[in-house]
Amino acid sequence: MERTLIKDTLTKIGEKVSLAGWVNTKRDHGKITFIDLRDRSGIVQVVGQGSSLSVGAEWVIEVEGVVKKRPENLVNPNIETGMVEVEAQDIRVLSKAAELPFDMGKPDLDLGLPTLLDFRPLTLRNQKINSIFKIQEVVIDSFRRALKEKDFFEFQAPVFIPEVAEGGAEVFKVPYFDHEVYLSQSPQLYKQILVGAYERVFSVNKTLRAEPSMTTRHLTEVTTLDAEFGFIDSYLDVKEMAEYTIKYMLNAVEKECGDILKKFNATVPKFTDSIPMIKLREAQEIIFKRTGRDNRQEPDLQPEDEREICKWSLEEKGSDLIFISHYPTKKRPFYTYQDPEDPDYTMSFDLLGRGTEWMTGGRRINDYDILLKMAKERDVDPKKLELYLQAFKFGMPPEGGFSFGSERVTMHILGLANIREASLFPRDMERVDIRLSLLEKPNKKVK
Numbered sequence: 001m002e003r004t005l006i007k008d009t010l011t012k013i014g015e016k017v018s019l020a021g022w023v024n025t026k027r028d029h030g031k032i033t034f035i036d037l038r039d040r041s042g043i044v045q046v047v048g049q050g051s052s053l054s055v056g057a058e059w060v061i062e063v064e065g066v067v068k069k070r071p072e073n074l075v076n077p078n079i080e081t082g083m084v085e086v087e088a089q090d091i092r093v094l095s096k097a098a099e100l101p102f103d104m105g106k107p108d109l110d111l112g113l114p115t116l117l118d119f120r121p122l123t124l125r126n127q128k129i130n131s132i133f134k135i136q137e138v139v140i141d142s143f144r145r146a147l148k149e150k151d152f153f154e155f156q157a158p159v160f161i162p163e164v165a166e167g168g169a170e171v172f173k174v175p176y177f178d179h180e181v182y183l184s185q186s187p188q189l190y191k192q193i194l195v196g197a198y199e200r201v202f203s204v205n206k207t208l209r210a211e212p213s214m215t216t217r218h219l220t221e222v223t224t225l226d227a228e229f230g231f232i233d234s235y236l237d238v239k240e241m242a243e244y245t246i247k248y249m250l251n252a253v254e255k256e257c258g259d260i261l262k263k264f265n266a267t268v269p270k271f272t273d274s275i276p277m278i279k280l281r282e283a284q285e286i287i288f289k290r291t292g293r294d295n296r297q298e299p300d301l302q303p304e305d306e307r308e309i310c311k312w313s314l315e316e317k318g319s320d321l322i323f324i325s326h327y328p329t330k331k332r333p334f335y336t337y338q339d340p341e342d343p344d345y346t347m348s349f350d351l352l353g354r355g356t357e358w359m360t361g362g363r364r365i366n367d368y369d370i371l372l373k374m375a376k377e378r379d380v381d382p383k384k385l386e387l388y389l390q391a392f393k394f395g396m397p398p399e400g401g402f403s404f405g406s407e408r409v410t411m412h413i414l415g416l417a418n419i420r421e422a423s424l425f426p427r428d429m430e431r432v433d434i435r436l437s438l439l440e441k442p443n444k445k446v447k
Contacts, residue, residue, distance in 0.1 A: 001064065007041035009084050012067045019044070019063045019086065020094070022125065023055050025105035036105075037063060037086075043127075044081040045070075048088035057104055058097035058125070064090040113418055114435065120425065131260040133424060135253060136410040140204055142252035143225045143404065146245045152227060153198040157187030157205050163384035170210040183208045186403070191228035192335070192364060193391040195399045200229040204406075214429055216418045217303075217356055219407060221427040228364075228401030235337065235347035235363040238400035239323060242351060242361055243275050246321065246404070253413060264414045269320030269353050276313055277323035277349065283309045299331040307355035325349035325362075334378040335371060337363035337400070351402075354412040361402025368392040 004017040021039035035046040035055065046063055055061055065088040076082030101119060102111065109116065109126050116123050123129055144154065161184045164171050172183040187205045194201045203226045211218060227245065232238060250268045254261070261267060278286075284296045287308045295302055301309065301324065313322035326345040329338050336346045348362030365371045371392050375382050382389060410422040420426040430436055 005041040006037065006039045006044045006081060009044055009067045009081055009086065013069050013084060014067065016064065016066050016089075017086065019046075019065075020061070023057055023059045023061060026055065026057060035088075037061070038125075038127075042081055043079050045076070045085040046088050047085050048091065055091070055093065056097060057100055058122075059093060060095040060097075062092040062094055063088050113420060117420065117426065117431065118435070120433075124424070128263055129421075131257075131263060132410065132414060132416070132422060135257050135260055135413060136406060136422065138253050138256050139249055139406055139409050139413075140223070140225065142249045143245060143406075144202070144204070145252070146248035147200075147202045147227055150200065150241070150244075152200040152202045152229070153194070155190070155194055155198075155201055155203050157184065157190040157203050157226075159184050159206075161189070163381055170212070172208055172210045185209045186224070187226050188333070188335070188401075188403075189385070189388045191226055191401060192396075192399065193388060195228050195230045196391045196394070196396050199231065199397075200227075202227040208427075212429060215303075217408065217411075219419055219423055219426055219428055222423075223406045225404040225406055226401065227403075228399060230397035230399040232363065232398050232400055235325070235349070235400060238361055238363060238402060239277060239325075239349060242359060242402040243323075245402075246275075246351065246359070247271060249409070250413075261414075266414045268413055270314065270318060271321045272317060272319045275321045275323060275351075276317045276319055277325055279326040280324055280328075280345075281326070283324050286312055299328045301352075303356075306352050306357060310352050310355045313352075321351060321353045321358075323349045323351050332362075334374040334380055335364050337365050351404075353409070356408060356412060357405075358408050358412070359402055359404045361400065363398070363400040366392060366396040366398050368396075 001018040003020050004012065006019060006021065009017060019037060021037045024036040024038040024043055027034040031050050033048050033050060036043050037046050046065065063086060065086040067084055068087050070083055070085055104122065104126060107128060109123060109129065111123065160176060160181045162181055164182060171185050173180055174183055185207050187203045191201050191203060205224050205226060206221060207224045208221050210220065227241070229241065250271070254268045281296070283301065284298070284305070287305050288294050288296055290312065291308060295305055309324070310320065310322060313319050325348065326339060327348050329336070329344055329346050332346045332348050336348050339345045339347055346362060350357050351359035365374060368389065372382060372389060375385065407419050407422040411419050416422055420428070425433060
């Protein structure tokens with residue numbers, strides 16, 4: 001008999017069906033046993049007689065039975081299939097599960113982060129945790145759709161790179177046959193090269209940063225959403241494209257994931273018709289006046305500053321999102337376009353949302369000679385960037401781009417406490433699937 005998905009039982013009242021999935025919970029009432037059966041589409045109650053339902057939590061089973069409409073007073077409003085149940089006629093065990101380390105039947109798994117991640121294959125089966133990544137899927141998919149609608153071309157960037165593209169970010173050096181190269185911390189150089197071939201490009205990439213950080217908002221490996229495009233008039237064109245893209249993404253999440261947002265008691269961030277934009281020095285002045293905290297000479301916003309300026313934006317502008325522009329030239333990568341009126345600052349910007357940076361972007365240098373000069377000033381080896389520089393040597397239009405962190409966007413839409421909750425398999429200084437501190441270190445050879 002062909003398998004029926006659980007969500008489709010709603011249209012099969014009175015019919016015999018074959019279901020397959022995991023035992024979410026089991027409630028034994030003597031002569032009658034109730035099972036909540038779970039598959040990728042949802043949960044349905046299965047009713048059987050006594051020992052005929054002798055199964056355990058997370059066992060994988062196949063059930064044949066008849067779909068029945070529940071009496072009105074027994075309808076379960078908490079699940080989509082709450083108005084029906086399946087009267088089991090036959091049950092077949094496909095796979096047994098070992099005794100569980102914790103109760104999986106609770107809608108909210110009350111577990112510490114280490115346990116949540118140590119048992120990732122199991123905790124991802126919890127519907128609430130599972131739904132975090134349905135939000136993330138829509139975030140990434142809507143990023144793609146937004147840019148496809150603007151005639152952008154998708155590409156995949158290399159992982160091994162010959163030279164460091166981003167200023168300030170630590171990178172992993174790795175052996176590459178008889179040479180040493182780096183793991184990419186950004187597809188930046190390649191998306192700029194491709195502007196010369198396709199004009200408008202985007203990429204969904206894994207990027208890696210060897211930042212010695214164990215904060216609630218940093219990961220070693222992240223999925224970035226990158227875009228770059230040519231024939232711009234100013235950095236404001238880039239801001240407008242980034243604004244269009246994030247609005248498209250947030251609207252998609254609100255439209256497609258309303259049930260998940262409700263589950264987390266979350267809402268998408270508020271934003272205005274035009275997301276406010278102020279310069280870094282303006283933001284620092286506002287923060288100083290509001291808090292007395294004087295970071296006006298700092299080259300970047302501190303974490304507490306990011307939170308404060310987002311509060312100001314919501315209170316004064318009605319927006320959870322705010323762009324901060326004109327970061328110091330010395331703190332931005334060598335390819336960042338300087339403000340002609342004030343070369344100490346760049347025509348670059350970050351998008352902050354709910355207290356954290358979500359995106360960075362801006363206009364890039366497209367003049368070959370200036371780019372070469374800036375690379376040398378930053379001790380970036382031009383010989384290792386010959387392929388990149390070639391794109392500018394042979395003509396590049398004025399261009400710019402931006403990059404979102406998908407985990408951060410997901411984290412702040414749902415109000416998660418730690419970015420690791422927004423990564424399926426988080427990598428950080430202490431974890432590569434398992435906690436590295438629990439591994440026995442190999443003995444070092446004495447030379």
